[in-house]
Amino acid sequence: xxxxxxxxxxxxxxxxxxxxxxxxxxxxxxxxxxxxxxxxxxxxxxxxxxxxxxxxxxxxxxxxxxxxxxxxxxxxxxxxxxxxxxxxxxxxxxxxxxxxxxxxxxxxxxxxxxxxxxxxxxxxxxxxxxxxxxxxxxxxxxxxxxxxxxxxxxxxxxxxxxxxxxxxxxxxxxxxxxxxxxxxxxxxxxxxxxxxxxxxxxxxxxxxxxxxxxxxxxxxxxxxxxxxxxxxxxxxxxxxxxxxxxxxxxxxxxxxxxxxxxxxxxxxxxxxxxxxxxxxxxxxxxxxxxxxxxxxxxxxxxxxxxxxxxxxxxxxxxxxxxxxxxxxxxxxxxxxxxxxxxxxxxxxxxxxxxxx
Amino acid sequence: xxxxxxxxxxxxxxxxxxxxxxxxxxxxxxxxxxxxxxxxxxxxxxxxxxxxxxxxxxxxxxxxxxxxxxxxxxxxxxxxxxxxxxxxxxxxxxxxxxxxxxxxxxxxxxxxxxxxxxxxxxxxxxxxxxxxxxxxxxxxxxxxxxxxxxxxxxxxxxxxxxxxxxxxxxxxxxxxxxxxxxxxxxxxxxxxxxxxxxxxxxxxxxxxxxxxxxxxxxxx
Numbered sequence: 244x245x246x247x248x249x250x251x252x253x254x255x256x257x258x259x260x261x262x263x264x265x266x267x268x269x270x271x272x273x274x275x276x277x278x279x280x281x282x283x284x285x286x287x288x289x290x291x292x293x294x295x296x297x298x299x300x301x302x303x304x305x306x307x308x309x310x311x312x313x314x315x316x317x318x319x320x321x322x323x324x325x326x327x328x329x330x331x332x333x334x335x336x337x338x339x340x341x342x343x344x345x346x347x348x349x350x351x352x353x354x355x356x357x358x359x360x361x362x363x364x365x366x367x368x369x370x371x372x373x374x375x376x377x378x379x380x381x382x383x384x385x386x387x388x389x390x391x392x393x394x395x396x397x398x399x400x401x402x403x404x405x406x407x408x409x410x411x412x413x414x415x416x417x418x419x420x421x422x423x424x425x426x427x428x429x430x431x432x433x434x435x436x437x438x439x440x441x442x443x444x445x446x447x448x449x450x451x452x453x454x455x456x457x458x459x460x461x462x463x464x465x466x467x468x469x470x471x472x473x474x475x476x477x478x479x480x481x482x483x484x485x486x487x488x489x490x491x492x493x494x495x496x497x498x499x500x501x502x503x504x505x506x507x508x509x510x511x512x513x514x515x516x517x518x519x520x521x522x523x524x525x526x527x528x529x530x531x532x533x534x535x536x537x538x539x540x541x542x543x544x545x546x547x548x549x550x551x552x553x554x555x556x557x558x559x560x561x562x563x564x565x566x567x568x569x570x571x572x573x574x575x576x577x578x579x580x581x582x583x584x585x586x587x588x589x590x591x592x593x594x595x596x597x598x599x
Numbered sequence: 600x601x602x603x604x605x606x607x608x609x610x611x612x613x614x615x616x617x618x619x620x621x622x623x624x625x626x627x628x629x630x631x632x633x634x635x636x637x638x639x640x641x642x643x644x645x646x647x648x649x650x651x652x653x654x655x656x657x658x659x660x661x662x663x664x665x666x667x668x669x670x671x672x673x674x675x676x677x678x679x680x681x682x683x684x685x686x687x688x689x690x691x692x693x694x695x696x697x698x699x700x701x702x703x704x705x706x707x708x709x710x711x712x713x714x715x716x717x718x719x720x721x722x723x724x725x726x727x728x729x730x731x732x733x734x735x736x737x738x739x740x741x742x743x744x745x746x747x748x749x750x751x752x753x754x755x756x757x758x759x760x761x762x763x764x765x766x767x768x769x770x771x772x773x774x775x776x777x778x779x780x781x782x783x784x785x786x787x788x789x790x791x792x793x794x795x796x797x798x799x800x801x802x803x804x805x806x807x808x809x810x811x812x813x814x815x816x817x818x819x
Contacts, residue, residue: 302724325726326726327726329723329725330726334721336717340721344740344813344815345739354726357722357726357735358726385816387816
């Protein structure tokens, strides 16, 4: 369990006129990360996520607040004790930060050398971990001879060499193309499962959160503005920045053809059609529900939008339907009793037809 | 060419090698640690220390701004203290080394400064001590630039060693002045100059080869 408690990081900045001012890179940030989970922190550049992840292994020392890894308060550690604690926390970076004058093998061996392991131990461990991340055929290559994805695999192997409990990922896929990003994320999820490793990652790409994270925190101007299980945050975002981020990967926005419609929140007339957004998870599908509606009630159902997304491999479908006919109130009632998330978007007059 | 002349040139060559070799060795021995201290004590480096950095930096700047010919004369008392005399090859080594130390310090500092800060941060995240960061990360990463800087230092010293002839330091420069200039023997002047040029070419060639062999941060 990792707990960040009321952490603030204040930088002194020179303001115009020569006065010293305070800049809050982090403002009273608290969060906790369950053992074995993947926790994502997302925010725009300059939001403070980079400072936050560096506060976990004390590369940045918080101005106030505490950082607990299990029961150790990292902020109390110094010198040798801090270095020992850091050896149990692996870290990977956007720009890989491999030693250019060492081969992949000797890069992976580096943290083991620092840990004063014997040559024989180091050799066995390097080969074992290289096989795990799929880089065992490139061990004699220098970083300049490797592709971005291969470099990050070496970075991951290096971070895992000392069998850490925690892996910190600082925008680890941001310098990689989409295909390579996917394979590196799959690797991270794989080692999370295989080794029971807790992963804290920061990113500005919502895709990364969607693909592998269990929990997510949204950070803006140094503050956590929203936090929770990925499923909840994605399906029910609260803050506008979160909605924006979710919309960037989920297509939950209404299509443009809806934009200039004046459907109303209040029912304008008795005969108005109702527009519903249905959301469903996992193996529950929307189609049988609609079939049942049409059979059981005196309604017609028009599907306007339908698509399926995946959050951590779990199907998440969104359907927007238009229900017309005399039985629509009863139909709505019955839908609300099903295991679907139903949201009334509004009402439109019967003459409305979708175009375009 | 007479036997005497050949011997003269051979001696001159050996003396030049001796002066450059001895002063380079001393300059690297003191200049490298100086460069390391400069680079790690610089603001925002591994062990920032503003007063130390400021003082050393000032000393280095002073050392580098004094022209060699003046330095050579100015430190004669110091030279006498160290080697017991102010004339001869050994006496020339002292000002050569003194002039090269701040140069090596700056060359080493700038080579170390070029290292990507992310690499040092990565080493810190792995629990490396400042000493391990210097020895296992900074120096190896800076090695190609260090070799290039060392080549530059040696070539500078070859040039300066020719001036050391002015205090009877011996070497090819001394021969060029005494025979070529003072005894009007332009052939000797030419031969010594050609030998110096060849020497510089050779060191540059070897330095470039060595630096390239140590460099792994780019393809090819």
